[in-house]
Amino acid sequence: MHQVREEAIVQTVIRLLGEKGFDAMTVDEVAAAVGIAKASLYKHFPGKEQLAAAAMVHVVRRALQFLQIVPPDISPVDKLKSVVGWAMSLQLADEMPALPSRNSSLRPVLLGNSDYMEGLRALGEQLGAWITEAQAQGLITASLPPQVILYTLYARACDPVVGFLKQGSQFSNAQIVDMVLRSSFEGLNSRPGSA
Amino acid sequence: MHQVREEAIVQTVIRLLGEKGFDAMTVDEVAAAVGIAKASLYKHFPGKEQLAAAAMVHVVRRALQFLQIVPPDISPVDKLKSVVGWAMSLQLADEMPALPSRNSSLRPVLLGNSDYMEGLRALGEQLGAWITEAQAQGLITASLPPQVILYTLYARACDPVVGFLKQGSQFSNAQIVDMVLRSSFEGLNSRPGSA
DNA sequence: GTCTATAGCTCGATAGAC
DNA sequence: GTCTATCGAGCTATAGAC
Numbered sequence: 326m327h328q329v330r331e332e333a334i335v336q337t338v339i340r341l342l343g344e345k346g347f348d349a350m351t352v353d354e355v356a357a358a359v360g361i362a363k364a365s366l367y368k369h370f371p372g373k374e375q376l377a378a379a380a381m382v383h384v385v386r387r388a389l390q391f392l393q394i395v396p397p398d399i400s401p402v403d404k405l406k407s408v409v410g411w412a413m414s415l416q417l418a419d420e421m422p423a424l425p426s427r428n429s430s431l432r433p434v435l436l437g438n439s440d441y442m443e444g445l446r447a448l449g450e451q452l453g454a455w456i457t458e459a460q461a462q463g464l465i466t467a468s469l470p471p472q473v474i475l476y477t478l479y480a481r482a483c484d485p486v487v488g489f490l491k492q493g494s495q496f497s498n499a500q501i502v503d504m505v506l507r508s509s510f511e512g513l514n515s516r517p518g519s520a
Numbered sequence: 521m522h523q524v525r526e527e528a529i530v531q532t533v534i535r536l537l538g539e540k541g542f543d544a545m546t547v548d549e550v551a552a553a554v555g556i557a558k559a560s561l562y563k564h565f566p567g568k569e570q571l572a573a574a575a576m577v578h579v580v581r582r583a584l585q586f587l588q589i590v591p592p593d594i595s596p597v598d599k600l601k602s603v604v605g606w607a608m609s610l611q612l613a614d615e616m617p618a619l620p621s622r623n624s625s626l627r628p629v630l631l632g633n634s635d636y637m638e639g640l641r642a643l644g645e646q647l648g649a650w651i652t653e654a655q656a657q658g659l660i661t662a663s664l665p666p667q668v669i670l671y672t673l674y675a676r677a678c679d680p681v682v683g684f685l686k687q688g689s690q691f692s693n694a695q696i697v698d699m700v701l702r703s704s705f706e707g708l709n710s711r712p713g714s715a
Numbered sequence: 716g717t718c719t720a721t722a723g724c725t726c727g728a729t730a731g732a733c
Numbered sequence: 734g735t736c737t738a739t740c741g742a743g744c745t746a747t748a749g750a751c
Contacts (some may be wrong), residue, residue: 330606343624344621344622344623345621345622345624346541346543346624347619348541348543348544349543349621349623349624351747351748351749352748352749352750353747353748353749358575362718363749363750363751364750364751367749367750367751371750372749372750373748373749373750402708402709423621424680426539426540426541426544426618427539427540427683427687428539428540428544429540429541429544431569463710464709464710465583465708465709465710466706466707466708466710466711467710468702469699469702469708470699472688473681473685473699473700473703474703474708476681476684476685477673477681477700477703477708479684480679480680480681480684484675485619485675485678486668486671486675486697489671489674490668490671490676492539492622504664504665504668505662505668505672507664507707508664508668508669508672508707509707510706510707510708510709511707511709512661512663512703512704512705512706512708512709513661513664513669513672513704513705513707514597514659514660514661514705514706514707515658515659515661515662516661516711517712522738546718546721546722546723547722547723547724548721548723556739556740557739557740557741558723558724558740558741559724559725559726559739559740559741559742560738560739560740562723562724562725563739567724568722568723568724582745685733
């Protein structure tokens with residue numbers, strides 16, 4: 326009950342974080358969207374930052390869960406594409422929070438949240454393993470440090486291009502994911518082997 | 521005098537927009553950073569949104585100026601790389617505002633600002649011409665619509681990866697620009713012809 | 716529902732130029 | 734003396750917190 330309510334709150338916060346960002350999101354909005362009194366929110370979470378942090382932890386948890394169901398028999402680069410494509414789908418469904426800006430009051434709270442930091446570490450570890458594996462197999466470029474690849478994948482997961490293209494409503498969600506994934510992995514330059 | 525003051529204000533706003541984003545930026549901060557009273561700001565700009573809009577117009581103007589000095593004898597894809605690399609350098613110098621979120625109060629003001637919209641149109645027109653030219657020459661992929669390429673270039677110009685890598689302070693600015701440019705144009709996949 | 720802090724915004728006084 | 738520019742101080746609304 327208490328747990329179910331909390332789940333609904335977190336879900337709402339994730340959506341609002343995606344739509345407006347942390348600073349523009351108000352806890353009045355959150356309360357109104359969930360359909361509870363603002364004061365009730367504070368029974369669940371001590372403050373706005375912790376509210377947002379809970380949402381971020383939830384997203385990281387879901388990402389870790391997704392890693393579990395990535396087919397183990399596909400190539401490491403396809404595993405990476407699968408994860409990034411999944412994240413883009415989340416964004417299209419308004420379930421991917423925007424990155425907090427560097428000076429946001431949210432940042433220190435996230436850095437001090439061990440659930441979040443531990444989740445991020447686990448995420449980076451698994452993705453990092455796939456990256457080096459893919460590099461060893463010659464599937465992704467070895468001329469970029471694995472860390473740069475990892476950051477790039479994180480950035481693509483919340484790439485604003487997805488939102489731009491969605492707004493135009495000229496393409497289906499599947500097309501958007503496909504195009505942005507291709508531009509990321511194959512690059513913008515033409516390729517000898519590609520069409 | 522009045523003009524010089526206004527230039528200093530805009531410069532400060534550009535920096536703060538890059539550091540904190542529109543919502544987290546306060547006009548008290550702007551006034552303090554410029555070294556004038558808050559009331560004086562309102563002699564120059566009617567409100568916070570217009571303040572930010574002036575900064576955005578300034579950035580677009582600078583981009584258009586940069587287009588003028590791009591060497592005309594290089595390939596269209598190199599022209600595009602040059603522009604995106606320049607934008608990344610701006611970001612590294614804290615002179616590239618962050619994208620406003622979709623529901624920001626800044627958005628309608630920007631959409632109603634004819635200087636901004638006209639600048640953006642001119643920018644898109646020139647870049648679009650280079651894109652189709654590069655596609656016609658087989659230099660960049662023709663399997664993505666020009667509009668998708670254009671959006672992708674805009675997104676790379678304020679790519680958060682640049683900030684991530686800068687924060688680590690493990691790479692020089694030139695290295696960061698080079699790596700992010702390569703990841704964008706050559707892609708993450710390994711290439712037959714590359715190292 | 717109430718309290719408090721703060722962010723956006725404005726006004727009246729002051730100071731200097733002419 | 735008038736005019737303009739600037740700034741300290743204050744107003745109002747609202748967001749976070751209880």
